[in-house]
Amino acid sequence: MITSRRRLRLGAATAVALLATLAPVTAASATTDTTAPKISTTAIKQWLGPGDMKWRGAFWSANPAYSWSSSDNVGVASHEVQTWIGSGKGSRLGASTWSSTAKYAKTYAGSRRSVHVEVGEGEQACQRVRATDAAGNRSAWSGWRCTYAPFGEDTVDGAWDPSAFSFKLRKTGTANDRISTVPVKATGVRIRVATGPSRGKAKIHIGSTYLGTVSATAKRSGSKYVTLRRSSTLTGRIKVRGISNTPKSFLVTGLWALRSTSKLSSATIGHPATPAEYSEPGLPAPVASSDTTKPRITKFAFAPAWPSKRAGNGMYRATASWSAADNVKVTGYLYQEKRAAGGTSHFGASTTYTTQTTQTRWPDYDGDTICLRARARDAAGNLSSWTGWKCSVAPITVLGGNWASGGFPSIAGSAWVYAAVSPRTSDQTIDRFAAKALRLKVRTGPTRGKAKIYVGGTHFGTVNTYAKKNGSKWVVVRHKREVRGRIRVVAKTKKVYVGPVYVIKDVSKAVRTEIG
Structure with a gap:
């Protein structure tokens, strides 16, 4: 019994001494830790393809994951991530998020290992990360990792296939379809083309600078990537022009702008001189x-x-x-x-x-x-x-003085115009409009007929205003792409009264996310 009590007293004393010994060591380690964390790896998908882009209702974009791994002798307390956006205007730092530690860096918990960045058509997004431990030691910034999104229908004019990221060019005699992007600042392009015996050639330019010729002719059908680059940054539209001597097509299934990353290591990141766009x-x-x-x-x-x-x-x-x-x-x-x-x-x-x-x-x-x-x-x-995005559109009305009334008179004091019985009579707007669809109000009734609706020389649809009883209705006519020209109403049979006309633009083309 005596031996057991001695052992108990000895064990308690030893435990107290051990705790007293450990306590100051732990406290000291919290104040003397000078070991900085390390960023081990970083990764992001470099080339986003058309399949990565999702329709957001008004634009195409992707949300690739930027991931990393870090370590520290006592544990990582937080991570900071900076994002650099390269749009058509060139590279600049994104500032869509604020934190209390850095104006242009987002702070995340130490357990966080990935974030998603939004990348629109033709954009470049680069990110880097650094870690901080509980003692305030920071790692060095990791190197920049960049991802590139392809240009799509929204940022390319000219002829295109139904796919928003597939563009077909064909040269037949004097006709020459083209690809022309929005203006960019880039050192070169990366292009993916369909190859095969029916494919031809095309010249690639940025602005007035010729980058090279790409041949898509091959014995078997397939595809290939071609990269054309210069040592300095060029400014202008990326242009692809078919040059085949025969009516062979040149099919582009992916087009990326290669932007200079030399500015990404600049010390001005987080500095008040950061570009004002963001x-x-x-x-x-x-x-x-x-x-x-x-x-x-x-x-x-x-x-x-x-x-x-x-x-x-x-x-x-x-x-x-x-x-x-x-x-x-x-x-x-x-x-x-x-x-x-x-x-x-x-x-x-x-x-x-x-x-x-x-x-x-x-x-x-x-x-x-x-x-x-x-x-x-x-x-x-x-x-x-x-x-x-929510939009409001002003109508085109007779009272606004925009209808020429060349083929028939407008009804005085009213917003209605009409076409006579003759199919040749018509009315058109004085101004030209960019439209993908038109929303029209028409009068209906037993004495009303049909009319064709045009924008420029493009037929948008035919409106039938016949009804057993007099009334009115709203009609929407659409085209597969935006067209610019005078809006024209051409009578086919009986009189057609057209009321306010609303121009619906291609919002996917006109409304972008470049401002934030």
Whole structure:
């Protein structure tokens, strides 16, 4: 019994001594740790293909995963990821996210091992990561890993196949289809072409600089990649021109811009001199907080989409409104606005910070289009996802003076125009419009007939306005791609009355994500 008690007392004393010995060692290690973490590996899919791109309702984009592995002697506490975006304007640092540690880096938990970056058509996205341990030691930044997305129908004009990322060129006599992208800053191109005995050749340019000729002729059908590059950055549109002496086709199934990565190691990253395209105007600095929960937009509307009545100031009016929710409090909103005149699908863009939940806009001139979207922000700087784009379009009306009335008279004091019985009579707009579809209101009744609707020389559809009783209806006519020209109504049989006409642009082409 005595021996057992001695053993117990000895064991307790030994344990206390051991704990006393270990405690200061543990405390000391927390303050004396000078070993920096290490980034072991990083990876991202380098060449995104058409199959990686998803339709987002108004544009094509992909969300490839950027992954990494890290290690530290006492454990990694957090990771910071920086993103560099290369769009048509050239490379620049993305600043879509803010954190309390670095203006242009997003901080993640130490357990995080991957993030997703959004890449649009023809864009390049590069990312790098560094780790920080509990003692504040930081690893060196990893090298940049880049991914490239192919150009698609939205950013290429000319002839194309039904696939948004497949483009066919053919030279027959003097006819020569072409591929021409938006203007880019690039050192070269990577092109994937279909090969085979029926395929021809094409010349590749960036702006006025000739990069080389690609031959797709082969004994058997297949495909191949060709890379053409220069040592310096070139500015201009990427152009592909068929040059076969016979009517052979040249099928492009993937086209990428190769941008210079030399600027990516610049020390200006995170510096106030970072390009202003990605700064968010008037955005208050985030407060120090452990809050990492993102707000969410609960409702977003922009109405009316098709205004038909003018406001008291004689202009059309549409109002965007939204609401949001957050675990703490929503402190403000970012909204983006894009506006295009009737004759073009190019949208002027702007980004604005506000604490309001409504914005009123005036799509006043015939065929004008205004589109808005919004996101919420809390005091800690957490951002919700962007809403989808909502648009409002001004009608083309007789009262606006846009119809030529060359083939028949407009009805005085009314927004209606009509075509007479003769199939040759027609009316057309004075202005030219860029349109993929038209929304028309027509009068119906037993004395009404049919009319063909054109944009320029392109037939969009035939409208039948015959009905047993008098009335009216809305009709939408569409084409497979956007066309620019005068909108023309050509009578086929009896009189056709056409009311307000709304021009629907190719939103996938006109509304892009380049502004944020």
